[in-house]
Amino acid sequence: MVLPRTLVSRFRLTQLFYRITWPLASWLARRIPPGRIRDSLLASYGPLSLIALISWWATVLIVGFACLGYGVESMQGVPRGFFQELYLSGTTFFTLGLGDEKPQTAITRVITFLEAGIGFGTLAIVIGYLPVLYQAFARRELNIVLLASRAGYPSTAAGLLTRLGRHPDESRLLAALSTYEQWCAEVMENHSSYPMLAHYRSQHERQSWLASLTMLLDTCAVLQVGFENHPEWHGAVEDQAELTFAMGCRAVVKLTTLIQPPAREGYPDRLQPARLAYLARVLSGSGLELRHDPESVSRLNELRQLYEPQVFSIARHLLLDIPPFVVESEMFESTTPESAVRDAEET
DSSP: OOOOSSSOOSOOHHHHHHHHHHHHHHHHHHTSOTTHHHHHHHHHHHHHHHHHHHHHHHHHHHHHHHHHHHHHHHHTTOOOOHHHHHHHHHHHHTTOOOOSSOOOSHHHHHHHHHHHHHHHHHHHHHHHHHHHHHHHHHHHHHHHHHHHHHHTTTTOHHHHHHHHHHSOOHHHHHHHHHHHHHHHHHHHHHHHHOGGGGGOOOSSTTOOHHHHHHHHHHHHHHHHHOBTTOGGGGTHHHHHHHHHHHHHHHHHHHHHHHHOOOOOOOOOOSSOHHHHHHHHHHHHHTTOOBOOSHHHHHHHHHHHTTTHHHHHHHHHHHTOOOOOSOOOTTTOOOOOHHHHHHHHHHO
């Protein structure tokens, strides 16, 4: 609950909690037509699940100490039922000190003393836990909004590359890719330490942590393929794009292992030949001549296979949308002050 030692273990109560509750919530959400009601239901699951998770842990501790006390007193012939032990355990854990039920043996007094300390410590942990969780969520949202301001609404690889193509400064591009690499690492670390963050929806429509992560992977995949009119990018830029891509892929794989979406075969092709040709035309309009010879296309498809299956599995499981590489011209909103204000008014 606080900081797990390893990402994967055979049994964790937090994972068990979400494996039980999320299928129920998603089952209900799938029966609601897409819209604000469904989005509100999915958005409320994350905060409510945190409250329920804390209650889950408290219940497990109370029942566990009640079982210990009941077992010890039963062996020593103390005539007290299990529900009385459960009541004693609950009042001890929450340090109520009512006094109507008391431990009858020396061993149960020690157990009661330990439970009171653990209950008080749990309260302190929860008080310190919530601000840390909020800070992790706020940092994630900050970077999502910054990416959206650079990549358009919805955020796409074409939108981000178009902006980069307007000012093809190598040092600026390297700094941006390095920042995106760090963000991918933060997403992996925060979601591994705090699994409930995966269920916290973005506060802005048409945006999510998974969509932003996918958009960055798309962008790095295209940068690794390269552009014909920017040979200076073949060295340091492609190397940094490869590093950012590797970190993004690692984050996707780790989160897939953590979330454990059900295995499903088949997912749509996000970059069919016609769509790839359209992407090349859009980038060409911003001064980027994408390599789209057969070898480059094959390379791009190989890179996509490293993350798209996992991304689609997570998206289907969490009911999130995956952005395309490029949207149609009549749907695409370039990132201008006017479009940013319009999007803020809509959300």
